[in-house]
Amino acid sequence: xxxxxxxxxxxxxxxxxxxxxxxxxxxxxxxxxxxxxxxxxxxxxxxxxxxxxxxxxxxxxxxxxxxxxxxxxxxxxxxxxxxxxxxxxxxxxxxxxxxxxxxxxxxxxxxxxxxxxxxxxxxxxxxxxxxxxxxx
Amino acid sequence: xxxxxxxxxxxxxxxxxxxxxxxxxxxxxxxxxxxxxxxxxxxxxxxxxxxxxxxxxxxxxxxxxxxxxxxxxxxxxxxxxxxxxxxxxxxxxxxxxxxxxxxxxxxxxxxxxxxxxxxxxxxxxxxxxxxxxxxx
Numbered sequence: 001x002x003x004x005x006x007x008x009x010x011x012x013x014x015x016x017x018x019x020x021x022x023x024x025x026x027x028x029x030x031x032x033x034x035x036x037x038x039x040x041x042x043x044x045x046x047x048x049x050x051x052x053x054x055x056x057x058x059x060x061x062x063x064x065x066x067x068x069x070x071x072x073x074x075x076x077x078x079x080x081x082x083x084x085x086x087x088x089x090x091x092x093x094x095x096x097x098x099x100x101x102x103x104x105x106x107x108x109x110x111x112x113x114x115x116x117x118x119x120x121x122x123x124x125x126x127x128x129x130x131x132x133x134x135x136x
Numbered sequence: 137x138x139x140x141x142x143x144x145x146x147x148x149x150x151x152x153x154x155x156x157x158x159x160x161x162x163x164x165x166x167x168x169x170x171x172x173x174x175x176x177x178x179x180x181x182x183x184x185x186x187x188x189x190x191x192x193x194x195x196x197x198x199x200x201x202x203x204x205x206x207x208x209x210x211x212x213x214x215x216x217x218x219x220x221x222x223x224x225x226x227x228x229x230x231x232x233x234x235x236x237x238x239x240x241x242x243x244x245x246x247x248x249x250x251x252x253x254x255x256x257x258x259x260x261x262x263x264x265x266x267x268x269x270x271x272x
Contacts, residue, residue, distance in 0.1 A: 068230050068231065071226055071227040071230040072227050074223045074226070074227065075220070075223045075224045075227040078216075078219045078220040078222075078223040079223075079224065081216045081219060081220065082213070082217050082219065084216075085209070085212045085213045085215075086213045086216065086256075088209050088213070089206065089210045090213075090260060092203075092205055092209045093203070093264065118224075122228060
């Protein structure tokens, strides 16, 4: 997305979002207003986050060893720190604009999907170290 | 903050085991079987990726020079990413803790995450700052 273009949008959309109601019954296939788009982007993120939590629990259970589980927990905590600061950075140009929740949720979703894949891939490695051990 | 200063510690730690056994003539383009050489080649792979990331990092900082808020957030994101890289690779190599495979698994993980970070920053540069072609 081009910086100057993005900066111009929030000014136009502020008025639209101010009149839109709560978005509980929004059809996310047809979202048009900024409020609806923000709502739908957050919904996508919540779904991705739920999936990540499921995979995380599965990995933690597979590890068994407490010391190893502690390392996973530390890695997850550090990843959350990275996810949040990275998305704050990537969306800094929209800070204060009505489009910010949309782009921020989009960034969180992208990061969360990548993290889910990473944890899933490592679960495979853990179960069968020969598949990706030292020569990964 | 200068990225190389942040990175100084991990690099020193990663290269420390090599000092005891200096390897100068290993051919890392061919499959290696000796663990010492595998560790050495994995370390070289990581260092090459890390140097490339440092270049992209500086390029991004320079491109953000006129956007002070974004630049500050970028530096924070890089620090958070470094913490994520180190704890994630500590976790991935955790099952080899104290073993001869630890070093190779750790640096292979660090290289993989570094390659992904390079791609992430290049996408940001292209899609937000018009440095390169945006393929988002």
